[in-house]
Amino acid sequence: MTTVDFGLLFEIGVPKPWDDRSEYRAYWNTLEQAKVAEEAGFSHIWAVEHHFLEEFSHCSAPEIWLTAVAQHTSRIRIGHGVVLVPAPFNHPVRVAERVAALDILSNGRVEFGAGRSITREELGGFNIDSGDSRPMLLEGLEQIVSIWTRGEEPAALDGTYATMPPRPVFPRPLQRPHPPLWMASTSPETYELAGRYGCGVLAFGWAIDPPALKRQIDKYRSALHSTDQGDRPVNDRVAVFLMGLCLEDEPEAKERAREPFTYYMDASAEFFLQWGRGGTMPPGYEWYAEASQHTEAVATRKKFDYLVDNGMALVGRPETVIDVIETYRAAGADQIIVGSQLGAMAHEDVVRSLRLMGDRVLPKFR
16 A cells, blocks of 8 residues: 655735734744644645735745744755746746755755746736746746756756856755656646656645546656656656644534635635636636636535535544545545645644644554
8 A cells, every 4th residue: 555645735824804913923833833744744844935815825935934944844845836937936047046055954855846826916916928827837947957957067048038148056956966846736737747847746726536636647647657758857746735624523623624714715716716707818727717617616505515525625533534535545646735724724723633633644644
């Protein structure tokens, strides 16, 4: 029976009402949760990069927070996932430099996830044409890897979106040739894209059931194994995001998770599924329009109950959570990424859940 890794995802949400120390508490509470996750036996901490998504995510400089995590932990992998790779967000040289420095300061624990953003707020805020976001992602990823693997020669960039004359770029990552690569995968075509580029999959959609996931994983691994990867290292892993709250009492877990998780679902749909609500449809975003329509159809029912009742969230007592994880393991997931610090979820409830999962859930999958 295959083992399963467990990660913990942070958006660093800061719901209103705010006071002068709301963001301070959010940042320090999440750091404490990361420390508890390591103690509980989680293998990965993941932090996203978002901009302008008020309340939903105030994690605009994840490399800073992850550096603090690295200094307060010693074993857990440091998941920089995802970095917004299109050049107007982050120049490829700056990404290569920052991730390498984080790899050094974490003693070689970094995992590098690449993404492009799919929100109008973020793309428009950085004046990115949404139709260019995917080619920007792919060019940026290739340029970052080329900087890390260039040998002793100066780095030079000659792309469509980022150029640079030959320059020495430092520091180098501690992991050679570079940290493991992942790609954010929400729409079906990105699973195949991740496979063609030899990247692991970060399945960040919160409403994918195990049968649908298995179909996407099969496409991913078919693309990965049918592509000549040359001598570059391949990260053949699939990590699946699931909202999660594990407590001894199942009704209490549902009661405490209902409002924060419903908020997270509603906010996610508002930010990430805008493309189905009129306006120009850029190439590569067709799936999000379809998903928007599906989400609105589900909204006629109780979304939280729908996900929990259909085994698409980890909410309940340990035995319930174990049963759900088993279905995702059977579908081909190598890692379950748990999202608990969502909406107005109480810090104390997140800590309780992490410790209970460490005691009763994680040992079942080692």
